[in-house]
Amino acid sequence: DAGITQSPRHKVTETGTPVTLRCHQTENHRYMYWYRQDPGHGLRLIHYSYGVKDTDKGEVSDGYSVSRSKTEDFLLTLESATSSQTSVYFCATSGSGLEETQYFGPGTRLLVL
Amino acid sequence: GNSVTQMEGPVTLSEEAFLTINCTYTATGYPSLFWYVQYPGEGLQLLLKATKADDKGSNKGFEATYRKETTSFHLEKGSVQVSDSAVYFCALSNNAGNNRKLIWGLGTSLAVNP
Numbered sequence: 565d566a567g568i569t570q571s572p573r574h575k576v577t578e579t580g581t582p583v584t585l586r587c588h589q590t591e592n593h594r595y596m597y598w599y600r601q602d603p604g605h606g607l608r609l610i611h612y613s614y615g616v617k618d619t620d621k622g623e624v625s626d627g628y629s630v631s632r633s634k635t636e637d638f639l640l641t642l643e644s645a646t647s648s649q650t651s652v653y654f655c656a657t658s659g660s661g662l663e664e665t666q667y668f669g670p671g672t673r674l675l676v677l
Numbered sequence: 678g679n680s681v682t683q684m685e686g687p688v689t690l691s692e693e694a695f696l697t698i699n700c701t702y703t704a705t706g707y708p709s710l711f712w713y714v715q716y717p718g719e720g721l722q723l724l725l726k727a728t729k730a731d732d733k734g735s736n737k738g739f740e741a742t743y744r745k746e747t748t749s750f751h752l753e754k755g756s757v758q759v760s761d762s763a764v765y766f767c768a769l770s771n772n773a774g775n776n777r778k779l780i781w782g783l784g785t786s787l788a789v790n791p
Contacts, residue, residue, distance in 0.1 A: 568720075595777050606766070606783035607721075614777065622778075654720055658777060664709050664770040666779055668720035 567591050568669035570655050576675045583642040585672050587655030589635075595658040596638040597666065598622075598630060600651040607654070613638055645676045679704045683767045683782035690757055690789050698752040698785045700741075700767035708769040710734075710743050710750040711779065715764045724752075724765070757789045 567590035577583050587596060598610040599622075609622030611630040619630050627649060629641045642649055655669040684699040702710065709728045713721040725734030730745035739754045750767060767782040 597778075604783070607781045609778065612778065620776075656721075664772065664777065664779070665711070665723050665726065668722065670720045 568655060568657055568667060570653075570669040570672050572672060573670065574673045576677065577645050578677050579646055580644050583645050583674065583676075585640045585653055585655075585674070587638045587640070587669055589638075589655075589657045591657060591659070591667070592635060593657035593667075594635075594660045595666075596632065597656040597658070598628075598638065598640045599654045599656065600624065600649075601654060601671075602651050610640065610653075645674075647676050650674060650676045679708065679769060679771045679780045681767050681769055681780050681782040683765075683785055686764075686784075686786040688785060688787045690787070692759055692789055692791050693756045694789075696752070696754040696757045696761070696787070698765055698767075698787070700750045700752065700782060702748050702750065702767075702769050702780075704748075704769055704771075708771065710741070711768040711770075712739070712741055712750070712752050713766040713768060715766065715784070717763070721766060757787075759789045759791050762787055762789045 569588045571586045597612040599607045608624045613619045613632045631639045653672045656666040658666045680703045682701050711726045712724040714724045715721045725736040727734040727743035733742045741750050741752045764784045764786045766784045768779040771778050771780050
């Protein structure tokens, strides 16, 4: 395991409120990713990071922002949560060099009412 | 662009049955190929991978061979157990510069009955 934790593990919030999810890794991996998983859609990439302060958009980035101020932490923020953002969110990491394997955290289940 | 197509589920088998989950891909270059498994309530974990044509990845009795001629990476297991019940994802690497991503199939749910 790559030592990836996510917090919180479960959250219920109301439409229009901001929400921040945290991913923390202890493996000094360069790359970090945020995915959402929804029935019928598999895994969809929201944002990813290729280094401290270096981030880029994935395929479903609207309504989400990220920040990475240090190697071990990658934050995902829902600026104003909507019901369509109810999902399970996974963080993943990947090291440098030839190793392309991604290692996943346990997930955060988010319900937006 | 690069893509992954895997067979739709759910797949339901009896214990000790033979398992095949099909995965085909479209890619430029020479991607690596992966199978991940997700047990209920957990995150994904790497099951096996292959980095070049004709490589065979194997783990926990599962196998998959990287077939460039048929652009396939089918997952097989000779005798499934109830504990293999999970969702299986096929993926391929899609790397260009800082853009290190995996392209994912939609997942195939497997249920094994005793």
